[in-house]
Structure formats: structure tokens, C-alpha cells
Amino acid sequence: MSFIADKQTLDDLGLLGRFRQHSVYSLFNRVHTAGGGRLLDEMFHQPLTDPAAINRRSIIFRYFQAQQPTFPFRHATFRFVENYLGTGGAGNIAIATAGMLRKKMMGALLKDDQFNQLQAGLTATIEALLSLKDLLRPLDIALVQPAADILADKRLSWLEEERGLKQLPVMKAARYDHLLRNTLRREMETLLDIIYQLDVFIAVSTVARERGFSYARALPAEENFFSTTALTHPALADAVANPLSLDGNANVLFLTGANMAGKSTLMKSFGIAVYLAHMGFPVAAQHMRFSVRDGIYSSINVPDNLNMGYSHFYAEVLRVKKVAEDVSSGKNMIVIFDELFKGTNVKDAYDATLAVTAAFSKYRNCFFIISTHIIEAGDALKQQCDNIRFAYLPTVMEGNIPRYPYTLAEGITSDRQGMIIIENERITELLAT
Amino acid sequence: MLFTTDNQTLEDLNIFGKHGGDSVYNIFNRCATRGGAAVLEEMFRYPLSDDAAINRRCGIIRYFAGAGMPFPFQSTLFDAAELYLSNTDERTKLSAQEHSVAKKISSIIAPDAETQQVYNGVNALAELLKGAKTFVSALQIQDGHFYAADKNSIAAILSEPAFAAIIESKGKLQHAAIAEFDIVLRFRHREEVHTLLRHIYFLDVYLSIARVAVERGFAFPEALPRGQHVVRLQGVYHPQVKNAVPNNISITPEGNVIFLTGANMAGKSTFMKSLSIAMFLAHMGFPVAAEKMEFSVLDGIYTTINLPDNLGMGASHFYAEVLRVKKMAKELSQGKDLFIVFDELFRGTNVKDAYEATIAITKGFAGKRSSLFVISTHIIEAGEVLKQACPNVRFIYLPTRMNGNHPVYTYTLENGITDDRHGMIIINNEGILGILEAGIKKWNQHELYCR
Numbered sequence: 001m002s003f004i005a006d007k008q009t010l011d012d013l014g015l016l017g018r019f020r021q022h023s024v025y026s027l028f029n030r031v032h033t034a035g036g037g038r039l040l041d042e043m044f045h046q047p048l049t050d051p052a053a054i055n056r057r058s059i060i061f062r063y064f065q066a067q068q069p070t071f072p073f074r075h076a077t078f079r080f081v082e083n084y085l086g087t088g089g090a091g092n093i094a095i096a097t098a099g100m101l102r103k104k105m106m107g108a109l110l111k112d113d114q115f116n117q118l119q120a121g122l123t124a125t126i127e128a129l130l131s132l133k134d135l136l137r138p139l140d141i142a143l144v145q146p147a148a149d150i151l152a153d154k155r156l157s158w159l160e161e162e163r164g165l166k167q168l169p170v171m172k173a174a175r176y177d178h179l180l181r182n183t184l185r186r187e188m189e190t191l192l193d194i195i196y197q198l199d200v201f202i203a204v205s206t207v208a209r210e211r212g213f214s215y216a217r218a219l220p221a222e223e224n225f226f227s228t229t230a231l232t233h234p235a236l237a238d239a240v241a242n243p244l245s246l247d248g249n250a251n252v253l254f255l256t257g258a259n260m261a262g263k264s265t266l267m268k269s270f271g272i273a274v275y276l277a278h279m280g281f282p283v284a285a286q287h288m289r290f291s292v293r294d295g296i297y298s299s300i301n302v303p304d305n306l307n308m309g310y311s312h313f314y315a316e317v318l319r320v321k322k323v324a325e326d327v328s329s330g331k332n333m334i335v336i337f338d339e340l341f342k343g344t345n346v347k348d349a350y351d352a353t354l355a356v357t358a359a360f361s362k363y364r365n366c367f368f369i370i371s372t373h374i375i376e377a378g379d380a381l382k383q384q385c386d387n388i389r390f391a392y393l394p395t396v397m398e399g400n401i402p403r404y405p406y407t408l409a410e411g412i413t414s415d416r417q418g419m420i421i422i423e424n425e426r427i428t429e430l431l432a433t
Numbered sequence: 434m435l436f437t438t439d440n441q442t443l444e445d446l447n448i449f450g451k452h453g454g455d456s457v458y459n460i461f462n463r464c465a466t467r468g469g470a471a472v473l474e475e476m477f478r479y480p481l482s483d484d485a486a487i488n489r490r491c492g493i494i495r496y497f498a499g500a501g502m503p504f505p506f507q508s509t510l511f512d513a514a515e516l517y518l519s520n521t522d523e524r525t526k527l528s529a530q531e532h533s534v535a536k537k538i539s540s541i542i543a544p545d546a547e548t549q550q551v552y553n554g555v556n557a558l559a560e561l562l563k564g565a566k567t568f569v570s571a572l573q574i575q576d577g578h579f580y581a582a583d584k585n586s587i588a589a590i591l592s593e594p595a596f597a598a599i600i601e602s603k604g605k606l607q608h609a610a611i612a613e614f615d616i617v618l619r620f621r622h623r624e625e626v627h628t629l630l631r632h633i634y635f636l637d638v639y640l641s642i643a644r645v646a647v648e649r650g651f652a653f654p655e656a657l658p659r660g661q662h663v664v665r666l667q668g669v670y671h672p673q674v675k676n677a678v679p680n681n682i683s684i685t686p687e688g689n690v691i692f693l694t695g696a697n698m699a700g701k702s703t704f705m706k707s708l709s710i711a712m713f714l715a716h717m718g719f720p721v722a723a724e725k726m727e728f729s730v731l732d733g734i735y736t737t738i739n740l741p742d743n744l745g746m747g748a749s750h751f752y753a754e755v756l757r758v759k760k761m762a763k764e765l766s767q768g769k770d771l772f773i774v775f776d777e778l779f780r781g782t783n784v785k786d787a788y789e790a791t792i793a794i795t796k797g798f799a800g801k802r803s804s805l806f807v808i809s810t811h812i813i814e815a816g817e818v819l820k821q822a823c824p825n826v827r828f829i830y831l832p833t834r835m836n837g838n839h840p841v842y843t844y845t846l847e848n849g850i851t852d853d854r855h856g857m858i859i860i861n862n863e864g865i866l867g868i869l870e871a872g873i874k875k876w877n878q879h880e881l882y883c884r
Contacts, residue, residue: 258783260752313697313856317863324865328872341856344697345811346784348856355860359869373783418779418786421755422793430762431797 003047003278004295004326004333008319012300012336013271014235016044022235024272028204028281032071033078035192036199043200047278051218051292057280058215063141065205065282071198072131081128084121085181085188093178100174119168122177126162132195133159143201147194150187155179208282216277216288221332224248226274226290226367233269234276234284240406241286242266248364250389252357254378255371256413257393262406263371264300266393267336270369271298274334291332293367297323298336313344320356333366340372353377354384361385378412436482436716437733437769441757445738445774446710447673448477457710460672461645461719465508468515468630469637476638480716484656484730490718492579495653498643498720505568506633510557517554518619518626520547526620527551527612551619555611558618558626562600565629566591568636587632590625642719651720654711654728661729662686662770662803664712668724671707678844679724680704688827690799692816693809695831696853700844701809702738704831705774708807709736712772731805735761736774751782758794771804778810791815792822799823816850 010016017023018041025044031037048054073081100118107115133151136144150156158176162168168176180188207213211234219225225248230241240262246253257263273283277290299319320337327333340356341349354377357370364387372378381388392413396403401424402417422428443449450456458477464470481487525547569588574581591600595617602610618626645651649672657663663686668679678700684691695701711721715728737757761773778794779787791808792815798806802825810816819826830851834841839862840855860866 314859317859317865320860321863321865321868324868328868328875330872330876342780344856345813345854348854349811351854351857352860355857355866359866362869362873375783418751418782419789419793421752422758422790425755425759427755427759427762428793428797430759430766431794431800433766 003049003293004297004331005047005275006297009271009296009298012298013268013275015272015275024234024276027235028207030203030207031199032073032075032203033196033199034075034082035196036203039196039200040203043279043281047275048280049278049292049294051220054218054278054280054292058218058282060141060143060201061205061208061280061282062215064201065209067139068206068209069135069139069198069202071202072135073128073195073199077124078128080121080124082192084118084125085192087181093175096178096182097171097174100170100177104170118177119173122168122173122180123166125180126159126176128195129156129159129191130163132191135198143197144194147191150184150191153184153187155184204281211284213282213284214286214288216273216283216285216290218277218280219289219291221291221293221365223291224251224332224365228273228283228285228288230286231266231269231273231288232284233265234272236265239265239269239284242406242408244270244408246367246389248387250387251364251366252361252368252370252385252388254357254381254388254390254412255369255392256373256375256378256390257371258395258402258404258413258415258417260402261393261395261404261413261415263393264338265406266408267298267300267338267369267371271296271334271336293334294331295326296334296336297326298338299323299340300336300338313341313348316341324360327360327363327366331366335360335366335368337368337370340370342373346374350374350377354380357381357388358384361387375412375414436480436731437764438480438713439735441740442709442713442734442736445736446706446713448710448713455673457672457714460649461642463641463644464637465504465506465641466511466634466637468511468634469641472631472634473638473641476717476719480713481718482716482730482732484658487656487716487718487730489579491653491656491720493583494639494642494646494718494720496574496578496580497639498646498653501643501647502640504637504640506561506564510560511630511633513553513557514561514630517550517557518623518630520550521619523620525551527608527615551615552611555614555618556606559599559602559606559614561629561633562591562596565633566600583632583635587629590629590632593622593625595622596625646720649722652723652725653720654715654723654726656715656718657727657729659730659770660803662689662805663727663729664772664805665727666708666711666723666725669707669711669726670722671703672710672722674703674707677703677707677722680707680844680846682708682829682846684805684827686802686825688825689802689805690795690823690826691805691807692795692819692826692828692850693807693830694811694813694816694828694851695809696833696840696842696851696855698840699831699833699842699851699853701831702776703844704846705736705738705776705807705809709734709772709774731772732769733764734772734774735764736776738774738776751779751786754779762797765798765801765804769804773798773804774807776809778808780811784812788812788815792818795819795826796822799825813850813852820850 014022015024017025018029020026029040031040103115103118106112129151132147136148227245229243231244232239232241255263269284273285273288274290274296276283277288278292299316323335341352353372353374358381360368378390390412391408391410394405394409394413395415395417396405397417397420402420446457448457450459458474462470462473464473527548565587569584569591572584574584599614663684665683667681669682670677670679693701711723711726712728712734714721715726740753740757764771779790791810791812795808816828820828828850829846829848832843832847832851833853833855834843840858
């Protein structure tokens with residue numbers, strides 16, 4: 001079963017989007033080959049739900065991060081290799097040689113370009129194979145073993161002789177051409193596939209090294225556990241790290257805090273870390289351990305859908321309903337609700353937040369982070385449920401100017417700086433004149 | 434002084450819309466000519482702030498709505514004429530003398546593009562001049578009529594002696610005649626030709642608005658002199674909502690701050706938009722979606738209905754709202770009379786802050802007796818305090834009636850503050866708590882719950 005994350009969630013967390021600045025995808029998108037890009041796409045679209053598979057992948061990332069190999073291919077040159085190997089050669093050596101000679105003749109007599117192209121593709125491929133050989137030499141990991149085996153094949157023993165060669169004699173070219181595109185066709189496909197994987201693993205582990213990301217350890221779902229000692233948002237430089245842990249006895253985090261105190265960022269950081277961890281990717285969180293979940297739902301910027309006649313409140317209600325349906329079907333979910341029911345009057349929002357949070361919190365196999373402005377609801381929940389953790393992001397006043405330390409504190413906030421901001425802007429004075 | 438507004442307002446009210454979608458501009462844009470559409474946009478960009486000018490334009494449109502005439506020109510003529518007039522190169526002048534046999538023959542076989550353009554342009558303008566003459570002479574209006582000034586200006590241009598030959602010409606024009614007219618139209622009396630075209634574009638706009646007003650049954654507002662600070666509207670509705678429910682509202686200096694409450698989906702935003710669009714159109718001298726409207730002229734309109742937050746810049750929604758309020762306060766402190774609308778003031782902060790801020794700001798606004806305010810909020814508790822503090826705050830609400838379990842919205846304004854709370858009913862209708870409880874029960878039965 002695949003990991004559930006709907007479009008709204010992906011948008012909220014800013015995960016996908018190749019051309020969107022600051023998306024998590026573009027953060028990791030340092031691949032050099034088209035095939036690598038496809039593979040990265042695939043990983044982003046299909047997070048894993050099997051802890052063994054997740055850990056297997058993250059171990060590979062870890063290995064590459066430690067080894068620090070440089071990926072030797074660039075898109076501009078590797079394209080030739082992909083094109084060359086992508087077009088099939090002739091069926092037998094005689095026809096291949098004849099074809100090569102004919103192209104050579106055409107090239108000499110008619111200024112036809114085919115022979116030159118073929119030569120360029122062939123030499124680029126030979127060079128690529130040699131670079132790959134160099135790249136693989138120090139690596140000792142099961143992932144690349146098939147490639148090392150192929151390159152060690154007797155039929156490719158001539159590779160070393162051709163190192164640094166620019167132009168191949170026609171007969172030799174015909175022989176190599178037939179070998180690479182015909183006899184060893186399947187092997188070459190395997191090599192390409194491994195090159196793509198190397199591309200992704202090296203690109204992602206380089207990002208992880210540069211940004212100081214680390215790797216999460218996946219645990220079986222039964223352990224029902226999440227913990228990290230330092231969680232940050234991957235796209236923010238100098239982000240303040242916060243510890244965060246959830247388990248069956250404290251599966252709901254009730255988050256309060258002033259505006260701009262960093263509630264949404266903390267929630268997004270959590271969502272992104274969970275998602276990346278399920279891909280086996282490096283996360284912007286230290287010492288993270290997590291039980292695999294079946295999916296994640298977030299509701300951070302619920303858009304109004306006035307064209308369909310929905311108000312903001314109704315849009316939120318429908319979203320909550322969707323989540324409720326999935327949670328009640330027995331799935332282990334991660335749920336993030338930011339400022340639940342902000343689109344309604346205060347008393348309604350209070351009642352609704354209380355009722356919905358209490359009902360959700362009974363699902364101890366699911367983890368919830370719920371933020372709200374209705375701090376009164378927190379006090380009531382404290383009486384009703386024993387599995388809710390209360391935390392807030394504080395605001396410190398320095399004279400008249402609010403400062404946000406972005407460090408999570410236990411409890412419910414009593415900060416109210418709204419009026420101070422209004423006074424800072426001197427609005428009432430302006431109106432009094 | 435100019436009538437001021439800003440992009441936020443234009444977007445809130447969907448004046449121009451996005452990507453050519455359904456906008457207020459598009460409701461009125463039935464112009465036959467491109468020039469007319471440009472004039473119409475100009476009117477939308479620059480509403481008027483002078484009651485005489487507003488009443489004049491309104492009077493003209495009302496007259497044409499009554500006359501019910503079609504646009505008296507062929508719209509294709511204008512493209513040819515504009516293209517022709519835009520070419521001011523003296524070298525393209527047709528010459529009447531150099532008319533050699535060779536040239537004649539070659540122009541019969543294939544006239545060059547430039548000459549052809551001049552031919553088309555002169556013919557089109559000749560048509561337009563003749564049409565304008567017919568239009569003006571058929572127009573039976575007295576001096577002192579709103580359109581009289583325009584009519585006289587058109588007539589004055591047409592009586593220019595140089596145009597007489599053109600207006601009186603008949604049948605297909607000969608080369609010599611075209612060459613002669615070319616000089617008159619394109620060079621010697623260029624200004625007059627442009628002025629005439631502009632009059633015709635205005636006519637196009639007036640006729641197109643008049644047609645829309647008649648088709649949709651819009652009312653013509655009456656502008657009162659500045660300083661009375663009143664708006665009286667009967668049966669105002671949103672021009673883009675089908676089967677919209679009309680409402681009556683009057684705002685006077687005794688109650689110049691309207692405090693609007695109501696449940697979600699009860700129609701608060703739509704009402705605010707209807708009222709604002711009516712005010713905007715009225716300041717353009719356009720017909721409005723209402724039965725009757727009287728208003729005293731103001732200096733500007735600002736609405737805050739769908740304020741986007743700018744998280745990329747690190748500003749939260751609350752801060753965006755604060756800055757917006759500050760902008761209004763600045764404008765007000767310069768002594769301008771404004772129409773200001775705030776939908777769900779301070780929804781981006783916690784309840785206590787929002788409560789205090791709403792009271793503080795509304796009180797501040799209430800001190801500005803010469804401007805008009807409409808403020809909607811979810812913090813109904815703030816209303817009670819304001820009732821005591823400010824005598825000139827008027828309280829209205831949009832009610833919700835419960836029909837069994839289903840909320841029904843009347844969309845009709847009533848006086849007072851609502852205490853309708855149907856949020857929980859909607860949640861219960863969707864059965865969310867039921868779903869969650871049923872799930873837990875099932876789990877308990879399967880003993881899966883205790884892990």
C-alpha cells in the first residue's frame with residue numbers, strides 16, 4: 001500500500017513542484033541526468049511504508065554522504081550517451097560493418113553528418129564507461145555491484161586501451177558499436193539504470209551534507225512512536241531547531257502562540273520531515289526515529305471555494321470530514337490542522353475545536369498537531385483528555401517590539417501582542433487627529 | 434480632486450477580473466468599437482468625485498437608455514480609419530498630379546499596400562463624417578440638455594468648411610478626390626478628426642451602458658452635493674449573482690458605521706460587495722444594480738474583503754490587516770471622506786486580541802463622521818461594547834433560519850446583532866463526530882485499540 005498524501009497536503013508543505021522556488025523537491029533537485037530526474041520524481045511521488053525498505057534506502061544515502069563521490073556526468077554531454085545507447089544497432093557484425101562503411105563514405109562524399117554523430121556518440125559512451133569505472137572503483141556497496149561486474153566483463157577489456165582517444169578507425173568503431181548496442185544491449189541498460197540511481201543518491205547526499213541534514217530511523221508501525229531532538233524547516237537557513245516527540249500516551253500536540261511566532265513553520269517542518277523520512281531521504285531533524293504511518297493529512301492554508309458556494313468554514317468542515325473518514329477506517333495517519341475553524345464566530349470555533357480534537361485524540365495510533373487561536377479550548381481539553389501535549393511558541397516583548405525566539409515551550413500561551421502591534425503602528429492616534 | 438481607490442479594492446470587487454473572466458467591466462462592455470472599450474476602461478480607472486460631472490454622465494446615459502437607438506456606425510470603419518490616421522508620414526501623401534499612364538495601369542493591376550490603406554482610410558472617414566452628420570441632425574435635444582455640449586461640439590467640427598466637400602461627396606471616390614481629402618483628413622484637420630472620433634467612442638460607450646441598463650433593469654443613481662454624507666439605497670443586489678436578493682440600506686451621519694454580523698454563508702461578503710460595487714459604479718455616473726440610489730459624493734472607496742497574507746515576506750495575516758487599517762487611518766487623517774469596508778476585521782489573531790482591536794479601531798472610525806464604514810466581524814461580543822460607547826454605530830445582521838437540521842439563509846438584512854451559531858450544526862450534519870466514534874467502537878470490538 002502506498003503512502004497517502006493528497007494534493008492539498010503536498011501544496012501546504014510545499015513538497016513538489018520542479019519549477020517552484022523553495023519547494024522541497026527543488027531543494028534536492030541537483031541531479032544531472034534526465035533519467036535521474038525521473039527517478040527523483042518517482043521517489044517523491046511514492047514514499048515507502050515498509051520500515052525495512054526505508055532504512056535500506058537511507059543506509060545507501062548515508063554511505064554516499066560518507067564517501068563523497070563526485071558524479072562525473074553532466075546533462076549536456078550525457079545526453080549523447082543516452083541517445084546513442086537508446087537507438088538500436090544492426091543485427092549482426094557484417095551488416096553493422098557495412099553500414100558503418102557506408103556512413104563513412106556518405107560522410108566523405110556528401111558531407112552527410114551521420115557518421116560523425118555515430119562516432120561522437122560512441123566515443124562519448126566509451127568515455128562515460130571509463131568514468132563510471134573510475135567512479136565505482138572506491139565504492140563498496142551492493143547497489144553498484146552489477147555495474148562493476150559488467151565493466152569487468154572480458155568483452156569490455158579493451159576499454160582501458162581507448163582511454164583519451166578522440167577518433168576511432170572505422171573497423172574498430174564498427175566492432176565496438178556492435179558490441180555496445182547489440183551484444184551487450186541489456187548490460188548497457190543496467191548500467192544506465194545504475195548511473196541514474198548514482199545520480200540521485202549522490203545529488204541528495206550532497207545536499208544533505210551541505211545543509212547538515214541527518215537520517216531518520218524507521219520503526220515498525222506497532223511501536224507507535226515519533227521523536228526528534230532538533231526539528232527545523234529544510235528550506236530555511238538559520239532556522240531554530242525544536243525537539244518534538246509523540247507516542248501513544250501523548251499523540252496530540254495542541255499548539256498555541258501569537259501570529260508570526262512560527263506555528264505554521266513548525267507544523268510544516270514536522271510534515272516535511274515525516275514525508276521525507278518515509279522516502280528514506282535525509283531530514284532536517286536530528287536523531288529522528290519514527291514509526292511508519294499510512295499517510296499524512298494537513299490543513300494549513302485551506303482555500304475558500306466561493307465559486308462552489310462554500311464558505312471558508314464549510315471548506316474546513318469538509319476537509320476535517322475527509323480526514324475523519326480515513327482515520328476511522330483504521331489507518332495510522334499523521335494529521336496537521338493549522339488554526340482549525342478560523343472561518344467562523346468565536347463560540348462556534350470553540351465548540352467545534354473542542355469536540356473535534358477530543359474525538360480525534362482517541363485514535364492513539366494517529367499523531368495530531370492542532371494549532372488554534374482559541375486558547376480557551378486548550379483549558380477545556382486539559383480536563384477531558386490525558387493524552388494531549390500542550391505546547392506554545394512564545395513571544396518576548398523587548399520594549400514595544402515583539403521578538404520571536406521560535407523555541408517550543410510547554411503549556412498554553414497567554415501572549416497577546418495584537419494590540420501592541422496596533423499601538424506600534426499608531427493607528428488610534430492617526431484616527432484621533 | 435481625484436476619486437481614489439486601490440488595487441485591493443478593484444480585486445475585491447472584481448472590477449476588472451482576472452484573465453478576462455467575469456468582471457464588472459465585462460458586464461458593461463458591449464462596445465462596438467475598440468476605442469469605445471478603451472474609453473470605458475478609462476472611466477472605470479478614473480471614477481469621478483464631482484457631483485455635477487456624475488449627474489451629467491448619468492443624465493446622458495439615461496437619455497440614451499430612453500431613446501433606445503442602436504450604434505449608428507459600422508464598427509469595421511473605425512479600424513480602417515485608426516490605422517490610416519496612425520500613419521503620419523508625409524511621403525505617403527497621395528499625389529494628384531503625378532498620374533502617369535504607367536502608374537495608372539500598375540495601380541489597376543495591383544495597388545501597393547500603402548496606397549490601398551490610404552484609399553480605405555479616406556473612404557472610411559468619409560462614411561463616418563456622413564454618418565455623424567445624419568446622427569447630429571436627427572438628434573432632437575434642447576440646449577441645456579446633458580448631451581447638448583457634446584452634440585454642439587460634433588456639429589461644430591462637421592461645419593468646418595474643409596469637410597463640406599467630403600460630407601457632400603457621393604458614390605465611389607476618384608483618385609484625385611481621395612488625394613485631396615487625404616491632405617485634409619490626415620494632415621490639415623487631423624485634430625478635429627481625432628476629436629470627432631473620440632466623441633463617437635464616447636457615444637459608443639453611452640449606448641452600450643444604456644443597453645445594459647435597460648436589459649438588466651439597473652437604476653440611475655442621483656449624486657448629491659458633497660458634505661451631506663449620506664447613502665440611500667433601495668433594492669441593492671450583486672450584479673454577478675443570479676437571483677440575488679435585494680436589500681435596502683441607508684447610511685447617514687447619525688449611523689455612519691455599519692456593524693455587520695451573521696453566520697458564515699449568510700451572505701455578509703456578498704452584501705458588502707454589492708454595496709461597494711454600487712458605490713463604485715455610482716461614482717462613475719453609471720447605472721447600478723438597485724431600484725433607487727441617492728448618494729453624496731465621496732473622495733474614495735477602499736475595501737478589504739479578501740486580503741491575502743504575505744507569508745513570503747514574513748508578514749502574517751494579522752499584520753497585513755494592521756497595515757491595511759493603518760493605510761485607511763492615514764487617508765482619513767488627511768481629511769478625506771471615504772467609503773471603507775472591512776470584512777471580518779482581525780480574523781488573523783487570537784480572540785481576545787481581535788476583540789480589543791475591533792473595539793479600538795471601530796471606535797476610532799466612529800469619530801470620523803464624514804466617512805462611511807461597513808465592518809463585519811465574527812466577534813459579536815465587540816458589538817455589545819460598541820453599542821454603549823458609540824451612538825453612531827448601526828448594527829445590522831444577516832439571519833440564518835434553521836429548517837430542521839439544515840440552515841436556510843434569507844439574505845435579507847435585519848437590525849441588531851445576531852447570535853446565530855450554526856457551525857456545530859454543520860459539523861453534525863456532516864457526521865464527523867459520528868464517523869470518529871463509530872470507528873473507535875469498531876476498534877474496541879476488534880480489540881485492536883489497546884496496542
